[in-house]
Amino acid sequence: MRRQRGDASHMTHRMGASASSSITNVGGDSVQAARLSASSSPEQHGIAVREKKKKMTGFATLRKKFIRRRRSSKACDHGRIIRDLVSTWSHLEATALLEEYEALAALKDLHVQAELARPPAATFKQDLSMLYDYKHCSDVDLVYRGACFPVHRAVLSARCPYFRDLLAGCPGYGARICLELRTPHLEVQMFSALLRYLYTGDICPHDATLEANLLRRLGEEFGTPNPLEHDLRYLLDTGDYADAALVFTSDSDYQRPDSGSSEYGFRPKLELPCHKAILSARSPFFRNLIQRRTRSGEDHTERALHIPTRIVLDESVIPKRYARVLLHAVYLDTVDLSLILRGSGCGNSAGSLGEVQALTHTGRMRPSPLEEAMELYQIGRFLELDILSQGCEDLILEYLTLESLPTVLKWGSQPHGSAWVHRQALHYLREEFQPIASSSILHQLDHAHLANVLQSHFLQASELEVLQAVLKWGEHELVRRMEDREPNLLSHTVHSVTRKGIKKRDLSDIELREILSELLPLVRIDHILPPNSEALAQAIRRGLVSTPPSHMIGDERDNLRVNAWIRGGKKNGFFVRPRLFMPYYEEIKSLVEEQMVQEADLVRLRRPRYVADIPDALYMVEEKPRAMGTAGVDVLAAAFPEDKELIIVVPDSATMAAMLKREQKLKQSPSCQRAISLPLSSRHEINRQVRLRVVREFNLPDTVADLLER
Numbered sequence: 001m002r003r004q005r006g007d008a009s010h011m012t013h014r015m016g017a018s019a020s021s022s023i024t025n026v027g028g029d030s031v032q033a034a035r036l037s038a039s040s041s042p043e044q045h046g047i048a049v050r051e052k053k054k055k056m057t058g059f060a061t062l063r064k065k066f067i068r069r070r071r072s073s074k075a076c077d078h079g080r081i082i083r084d085l086v087s088t089w090s091h092l093e094a095t096a097l098l099e100e101y102e103a104l105a106a107l108k109d110l111h112v113q114a115e116l117a118r119p120p121a122a123t124f125k126q127d128l129s130m131l132y133d134y135k136h137c138s139d140v141d142l143v144y145r146g147a148c149f150p151v152h153r154a155v156l157s158a159r160c161p162y163f164r165d166l167l168a169g170c171p172g173y174g175a176r177i178c179l180e181l182r183t184p185h186l187e188v189q190m191f192s193a194l195l196r197y198l199y200t201g202d203i204c205p206h207d208a209t210l211e212a213n214l215l216r217r218l219g220e221e222f223g224t225p226n227p228l229e230h231d232l233r234y235l236l237d238t239g240d241y242a243d244a245a246l247v248f249t250s251d252s253d254y255q256r257p258d259s260g261s262s263e264y265g266f267r268p269k270l271e272l273p274c275h276k277a278i279l280s281a282r283s284p285f286f287r288n289l290i291q292r293r294t295r296s297g298e299d300h301t302e303r304a305l306h307i308p309t310r311i312v313l314d315e316s317v318i319p320k321r322y323a324r325v326l327l328h329a330v331y332l333d334t335v336d337l338s339l340i341l342r343g344s345g346c347g348n349s350a351g352s353l354g355e356v357q358a359l360t361h362t363g364r365m366r367p368s369p370l371e372e373a374m375e376l377y378q379i380g381r382f383l384e385l386d387i388l389s390q391g392c393e394d395l396i397l398e399y400l401t402l403e404s405l406p407t408v409l410k411w412g413s414q415p416h417g418s419a420w421v422h423r424q425a426l427h428y429l430r431e432e433f434q435p436i437a438s439s440s441i442l443h444q445l446d447h448a449h450l451a452n453v454l455q456s457h458f459l460q461a462s463e464l465e466v467l468q469a470v471l472k473w474g475e476h477e478l479v480r481r482m483e484d485r486e487p488n489l490l491s492h493t494v495h496s497v498t499r500k501g502i503k504k505r506d507l508s509d510i511e512l513r514e515i516l517s518e519l520l521p522l523v524r525i526d527h528i529l530p531p532n533s534e535a536l537a538q539a540i541r542r543g544l545v546s547t548p549p550s551h552m553i554g555d556e557r558d559n560l561r562v563n564a565w566i567r568g569g570k571k572n573g574f575f576v577r578p579r580l581f582m583p584y585y586e587e588i589k590s591l592v593e594e595q596m597v598q599e600a601d602l603v604r605l606r607r608p609r610y611v612a613d614i615p616d617a618l619y620m621v622e623e624k625p626r627a628m629g630t631a632g633v634d635v636l637a638a639a640f641p642e643d644k645e646l647i648i649v650v651p652d653s654a655t656m657a658a659m660l661k662r663e664q665k666l667k668q669s670p671s672c673q674r675a676i677s678l679p680l681s682s683r684h685e686i687n688r689q690v691r692l693r694v695v696r697e698f699n700l701p702d703t704v705a706d707l708l709e710r
């Protein structure tokens with residue numbers, strides 16, 4: 001069944017206040033509310049959190065999650081350093097740098113929206129509405145005024161006292177019931193709207209306009225139903241009207257058919273009652289399975305014997321300990337890890353979803369909540385239960401910390417992992433790069449992940465910190481390689497490298513330069529502050545930095561350092577686009593505001609001579625990747641890694657038309673229009689982020705964005 005498309009901007013992303021929380025409600029596509037600093041009193045803090053939650057958008061919440069409050073002393077140091085740089089600049093030059101930052105800030109908003117984009121999982125209301133439309137697994141026919149309505153006994157019995165009593169008097173599969181209602185002049189279309197209301201809990205204006213008097217009369221005859229969630233919970237908890245059962249077995253439970261344990265030759269370890277209509281509505285996997293049984297005639301025997309349809313699940317694929325979590329997500333749109341069955345018989349099941357277990361297996365008897373969420377995500381993918389998969393994505397993001405970051409990055413990059421989680425983890429890495437660079441977590445990062453964030457304009461670290469982190473990572477990688485080459489078979493012996501330790505002077509700069517050959521060019525050397533940094537000078541002396549910063553080359557012209565930060569027209573070959581490092585941005589914005597007050601007569605009298613009004617086409621040429629890491633987006637077509645199989649997905653014409661329509665709508669959004677209006681914005685980069693957001697909302701690979709561009 002095609003997944004319903006939706007506007008990702010309507011999704012409310014909430015991130016949990018702590019990793020101990022284990023319940024995620026994904027009915028509205030959520031990411032739990034962000035962790036906040038406890039700098040204020042508990043009462044004030046609680047009030048502030050409640051007030052902010054009412055106003056937060058998905059983007060604001062994610063930003064709150066990732067951007068933790070930095071220590072004021074550290075922020076002040078960065079502010080002082082950037083002020084020292086621009087202390088000799090003119091007001092026009094400082095304004096040009098501020099405009100560069102503002103363009104990047106607007107682009108970052110669009111970038112984060114694209115990173116957050118995913119197709120919203122259908123809620124139980126939407127799926128039950130589709131169930132009413134397509135009549136899957138219907139077991140009763142209602143006839144009203146000559147119109148036949150195939151319906152589902154369990155849904156109507158749980159929702160409406162009138163139908164509960166009516167259907168109780170007509171047991172059996174396929175009953176055909178002719179209705180004669182007391183309410184006069186009730187049209188067929190109105191009766192259909194009433195049935196849809198029982199399925200969805202919502203009155204659909206496009207079906208009928210129910211007048212107040214008519215609603216009152218219908219309520220008197222049919223009874224007033226409970227909220228839909230209440231009745232679904234009743235069906236889940238009691239198992240009333242169940243016509244199916246989930247049965248979890250394993251190879252060890254198999255017995256001979258003549259053993260008398262069951263007609264299937266299995267001894268069920270766990271059997272949970274459920275409803276075929278609900279399973280069919282929520283999961284294409286279950287719907288296809290039930291339809292195959294119907295076509296094969298198996299369900300005829302079960303109906304004749306008045307036994308529920310047993311849906312047998314192999315515990316080596318879907319562990320039984322997740323059974324109640326699975327049904328809870330099916331009926332109520334929530335992922336509750338507290339429902340995981342614990343005990344000696346419910347531990348890790350050998351071979352469950354092989355690849356996921358191989359990644360998450362740690363040798364412990366009980367996996368962590370993060371590992372359980374990862375395994376449940378794969379189960380949701382296997383069962384085509386999007387509400388479970390997205391709920392697990394939200395939980396994984398809730399458990400994302402500095403310590404779990406390497407695991408989440410590795411898992412998200414795997415074919416069985418979540419691309420959406422991987423994007424959020426990379427965003428977390430960019431935002432938290434400073435504390436990561438100063439911890440041992442840095443050594444656990446893969447080369448590819450480090451290269452990815454170093455290419456970003458939005459990496460939250462000064463360029464000096466970036467250089468130091470790259471050197472630190474490279475030296476650790478070199479030590480690891482030396483230990484792997486250690487001639488001693490036994491480590492920690494007197495002569496072993498591991499035992500003695502390796503001093504920095506023992507490291508080969510040639511081998512280190514080879515290890516960092518792809519990372520060091522991504523460091524924006526011209527933006528290292530202070531420019532006389534000892535770390536930079538030492539890297540140059542060791543031959544790690546092949547090209548010194550521009551102010552060390554040639555004559556001592558004062559404007560060389562300025563030209564490395566702001567655009568200076570066609571003759572400026574030193575310009576490198578600065579990263580949107582927030583302490584620098586805030587300090588420059590404050591500085592320009594001060595200068596505007598002091599020199600009001602100079603404000604906006606003329607365009608800065610450093611800012612050229614270049615057409616967008618030229619910006620596209622200007623912003624191609626450079627050797628010194630100045631690039632934004634690679635616009636070269638078909639530039640894919642050679643070690644990966646290229647799979648081109650071509651949407652059908654209807655999907656492509658819908659995507660183009662969505663693209664045009666997003667381009668008219670306030671955030672996009674604001675980005676376009678800024679003088680230094682690149683329309684090419686803006687359009688790229690919009691297209692990425694569109695294809696991700698339609699659950700298509702990022703490569704499809706190139707089709708939209710063409």
